[in-house]
Amino acid sequence: xxxxxxxxxxxxxxxxxxVESRSKQTLNAAFVFSALIIVVFSFVFGEAVGDREVxxxxxxxxxxxxxxxxxxxxxxxxxxxxxxxxGLLLVPVDRSAIYLGKVVSATVLITAIGTLSxxxxxxxxxxxFGLEALSTIMLVxxxxxxxxxxxxxxxxxxxxxxxxQESLLPVLLVPxxxxxxxxxxxLTQPGLAPEMASAWFRILLAYDGLVLLAGWMTFEYVVED
Amino acid sequence: xxxxxxxxxxxxxxxxxxxxxxxxxxxxxxxAVLFGANGAGKTTLIRMLxxxxxxxxxxxxxxxxxxxxxxxxxxxxxxxxxxxTMLYEELTARENLRLHARLHGVDTDVCDELLxxxxxxxxxxxxxxxxxxxxxxxxxxxxxxxxDPDFLLFDEPYTGLDQASLKRIADVLEDLxxxxxxxxxxxxxxxxxxxxxxxxxxxxxxxxxxxxxxFEDVDEVVDRYDELCRGSGVADDDRRSRAGVPR
Numbered sequence: 001x002x003x004x005x006x007x008x009x010x011x012x013x014x015x016x017x018x019v020e021s022r023s024k025q026t027l028n029a030a031f032v033f034s035a036l037i038i039v040v041f042s043f044v045f046g047e048a049v050g051d052r053e054v055x056x057x058x059x060x061x062x063x064x065x066x067x068x069x070x071x072x073x074x075x076x077x078x079x080x081x082x083x084x085x086x087g088l089l090l091v092p093v094d095r096s097a098i099y100l101g102k103v104v105s106a107t108v109l110i111t112a113i114g115t116l117s118x119x120x121x122x123x124x125x126x127x128x129f130g131l132e133a134l135s136t137i138m139l140v141x142x143x144x145x146x147x148x149x150x151x152x153x154x155x156x157x158x159x160x161x162x163x164x165q166e167s168l169l170p171v172l173l174v175p176x177x178x179x180x181x182x183x184x185x186x187l188t189q190p191g192l193a194p195e196m197a198s199a200w201f202r203i204l205l206a207y208d209g210l211v212l213l214a215g216w217m218t219f220e221y222v223v224e225d
Numbered sequence: 226x227x228x229x230x231x232x233x234x235x236x237x238x239x240x241x242x243x244x245x246x247x248x249x250x251x252x253x254x255x256x257a258v259l260f261g262a263n264g265a266g267k268t269t270l271i272r273m274l275x276x277x278x279x280x281x282x283x284x285x286x287x288x289x290x291x292x293x294x295x296x297x298x299x300x301x302x303x304x305x306x307x308x309x310t311m312l313y314e315e316l317t318a319r320e321n322l323r324l325h326a327r328l329h330g331v332d333t334d335v336c337d338e339l340l341x342x343x344x345x346x347x348x349x350x351x352x353x354x355x356x357x358x359x360x361x362x363x364x365x366x367x368x369x370x371x372x373d374p375d376f377l378l379f380d381e382p383y384t385g386l387d388q389a390s391l392k393r394i395a396d397v398l399e400d401l402x403x404x405x406x407x408x409x410x411x412x413x414x415x416x417x418x419x420x421x422x423x424x425x426x427x428x429x430x431x432x433x434x435x436x437x438x439x440f441e442d443v444d445e446v447v448d449r450y451d452e453l454c455r456g457s458g459v460a461d462d463d464r465r466s467r468a469g470v471p472r
Binding site: 019 | 272275276278297298300301303305307309311312314315316320324325327328329361368
């Protein structure tokens with residue numbers, strides 16, 4: 001990766017985050033959606049489900065996945081407005097740099113959604129964990145966000161001009177991120193045996209690597225008419 | 226020497242043929258205007274020349290470098306203005322230009338000069354979301370020039386503009402005589418004034434290629450287009466209407 005390529009990755013990510021810091025469309029939509037999922041879980045299953053910790057982990061990852069899908073849809077929609085993405089495609093570097101830039105910015109946003117969802121499950125569903133586990137949980141959220149963004153950016157760009165983008169994206173995205181949901185729910189389980197944790201971390205890392213590689217290799221063909 | 230070389234280029238959208246076996250070269254400093262009815266394939270051809278769309282068949286080269294499968298750096302020679310401004314509305318005009326300057330690896334100091342050129346030096350700190358279509362189009366023109374390309378593509382640069390923006394953009398385009406330009410426009414008079422050469426497109430095919438000097442005025446151009454399309458089965462009035470000529 002040369003300097004020019006890295007510069008484009010940085011500029012695309014920086015631009016996305018600057019636009020988001022001004023419009024706040026992505027985070028507002030995703031935060032409200034995630035919060036609603038967790039609050040509804042709290043009201044509906046709060047008393048009925050015996051194991052609150054299982055409920056909390058399930059609610060956390062549902063909130064991350066569906067909140068993330070809503071956020072992803074908004075984040076990529078800005079590229080369709082005024083066909084701004086065409087301006088990026090005219091940049092004289094390999095177009096995979098644009099993909100990586102958008103994955104970086106989406107990862108930051110999904111991580112923020114995941115962190116806030118974690119705060120919500122702690123407050124509304126009494127999810128408790130030791131402070132020493134916080135770094136592990138945050139690492140899981142970051143790794144999950146990378147994989148989620150790698151798939152989500154590719155699919156969102158693919159459906160940029162589809163009128164059904166907002167409804168179609170979760171339908172296509174959720175089956176593809178099942179490994180993230182499984183690994184996420186397992187790795188946020190308190191007292192998970194180290195061997196199991198290691199195995200799930202390897203699955204999560206392998207998934208991230210595979211989807212990033214697939215997106216990096218195919219982005220050029222996805223964006224061309 | 227040909228700056229742009231288009232060889233037997235076609236673009237198919239399923240069963241529909243958008244551009245059919247088009248070939249031409251553009252010399253350095255030449256300004257060619259694509260003349261054709263709606264649906265003739267002007268936008269499709271321009272998108273392929275901008276590397277935004279991949280030809281189904283044929284080859285396009287800028288300089289010696291093929292546009293498809295060649296080095297990505299060839300895109301640094303191309304500047305594009307289309308119907309859409311390619312701007313981010315949440316960013317200011319200056320931020321949009323600086324973003325593109327940094328993406329192209331050029332000095333951002335040029336952005337203020339370009340804002341001055343398009344008459345928006347005092348509006349550079351305002352977000353594009355508050356701009357009229359004409360102002361956005363002027364920023365878009367500055368965006369296309371930010372990396373000083375030697376091959377410029379303009380797809381309907383005059384459409385939907387107020388008089389002030391129209392004059393400013395027309396002035397800038399007329400000052401670009403050292404660059405190779407390919408433009409399409411429905412403003413026949415302005416297009417004719419700008420052109421060194423006219424390329425006539427009909428139903429995706431290049432049906433004529435002539436120097437602008439061969440015509441006295443724009444009416445002659447329209448008549449020539451009519452002649453070239455005759456026999457296509459489309460009624461005269463309909464052809465003239467599709468070409469943007471009042472009945």
